[in-house]
Structures are given as structure tokens and as C-alpha cells.
Amino acid sequence: MKFWRVPLDAIEVEVTQGVVHIIEDRCKGCGFCIVYCPRDVLEESPHFNAKGYHTPRVKKEGACVNCHYCETICPDLAIYSVEAQPASS
């Protein structure tokens, strides 16, 4: 993330990491999750599911901050995020 001034506690603050799960069979390819993910984690997959819809896929591994926005905007209960286990400690 770019800051015009580095916050004083930037070193101490741990940004939560998330892992996003996609339930491909439920997805109808609307693209809401892709367009509105604040971290631009997702992209449209060239692959399509059994119903013929292009599902999202992860474009940037490790960029998800587990904000759950994709989970709430998805009209099809087809995507959700969970907290990743922290790498250190």
C-alpha cells in the first residue's frame, strides 16, 4: 500500500491476510467480486463452470485482506474468505 506519509505505527500494525474460496458450481459470472474487491485480488478465469459461466480466480496470491466484501456482494453465495494462518509466529 502507498501512503503519502508513513503512519507512525505502520511497523506494528499487522494487516490481516485472507484466503478466498470460490464455489465454482454456484457462480453465475456476474463479475461483482472481481470489480469491487478493494485489493484487486481476483480476475475472470478463461475456464468456465458446468453452467457455462466464467468464474473468478485469484490473480494476486497473498493480496487478500479478508475483508469479506466479495462474500457479501456475491448474489450467489459462491465466494467467501477466511483468515489465513499468519506465516510468522
Added chain:
Amino acid sequence: MTTKKNQPTHPLDSLVRTDRIPHIWCPGCGVGTAFSSCLIAMKSSGIDLQKTTMVSGIGCSARGPGYTNLDSYHTTHGRAIPYATGMKLANPQLNVVVFSGDGDLFAIGGNHFIHAARRNIDLTVVCVNNLNYGMTGGQVAATTPSLSKTTTTPQGNPEPPFNLPLLAFASGATYVARWTILHTRDLTKSIEEALQRRGFSFIEVLAPCPTGYGRRNRERPLDALRFYQEKSIIKNDAHPADIILDYQKGITLGTFVDVEKPTFTDIYEKTCRLDPAACM
């Protein structure tokens, strides 16, 4: 590809009849997002879900309650509120949530809405406003913006639409809010608040209907979302008479009314139930 057997579990799956998912809603239809918000709010509000029921009339939006794992009622067109009223009065312990469409609640069901609000029946009413009758092919509704095209107004709608929050407020609702499906957090928080309030609560949710409304007004689902993003003005506590829903000028969102008043049941108990002491 993920197969059904090792399919990951969505956090809302416990509240949903997963055997009926994927649901019937079209790709990019906003009803599903409003439905998810409602389920998240029910979960996070801490209400007893064993004592919670969801009621709807007829329409695409009205299919929502049928997908929940709760006791739910898919009633007749326009009559969700009368059924809900009956349930609440017969069993005041129940949390009764109405989830239905704009046509169902405000065209054929308009009178039921205003009188339930006037009586302050303790209900939470979530209306998915997609600006038309989606299910039957995109006819004009009481909420269709002026000049918009629908199957029944091919040259543009000559009528003005209802201002739903104003109608709810004027009728006596004690909690009134409007959000869009893009504002998932505010929407969920509002439904949560409404569930925790006593009295008649109303939440309007603006949602795209790409198949009915969108097709005739050159509005793809992502166009509708961009419009919500660019045109929304959040004004909590704004007077409902001052709020707008205008494709050029903007859309006012927020929680407009949050007051406390005795409910129908409170007053009925005091005035109509015989005092047992007086009968002796």
C-alpha cells in the same frame, strides 16, 4: 473444478437450503445480495433463529424466504404483510421478517403496507426495489422512474414513482432506511438494527434486475452498481420528504427514521384485553 462432495462450505450455508442452490435468480440479479445481507444480519443480530420466520408474497424477490432453513412462508401476491401480521399477533414472541419485491409490497400490497405501518405492527419489512415487476417480464411498477422503458411503457413511463421511505414514514413506520446492494455493510447493519427494534421497520434495497428493467434501459448489472457508486449520497437522519432517487441528480441513502412508539400489541393489550381483576 470443485465437485459437490468436496465443495467448501459458505458461512451462510447453515441458514440456507443448500439442495436448492443455485437459486433461480438471473446472473447479476441483485436479489441474491439483498438476501445474503438479510441472512448475515439475522445471524449477527443475535435474535433467536428458532423463533424467527420469513414471509414473502409473489415475485422473484419473494422467492428468498423459500431458500432459508428457517420456517418461512411464500404466500399469495401482495399479501405477505397480512400473513405476517397474523403470525405476529398470534405469537408475539416470533421475530417476523417480510422479504419481498416492490410490486408485491407497494402495488397490489400497498394498502396492507400503509396500514401495518400505521398500526405499528412489530415487523421488519425488507423490500427489494428493482424498479419493475421482474418475474412477469418487466412491467411498469409503482416504483419505476418517470420516462423509464418497461414492457408496458415502451415509450417511457408517464407516471412519477413512489418515494418509498416517505410513504413508510408518513404511514407511521418507526425505522426507515434505504441502501443499495453495493452498500452491503450499511445494509446489513440497518437490517440488524431493524431486527433489534420493536415496531414497524422498513428497509428499501435498490437492486438491479438486468433481465426485466436493465434490458430495456441499457443498464447491465455492473452499470447499475457503478451508478450506485457514483450517484449515492449518504445522509443519515435526512427528512424522507427531502430524499431523492434520480438517475441524473443522485440517490439519497441512509437511516432516515429511528424512533420508538408503542406497538399495536402494546396498545391492544391495554385497551382490549379484559382486566382479569375486573371480571371477578
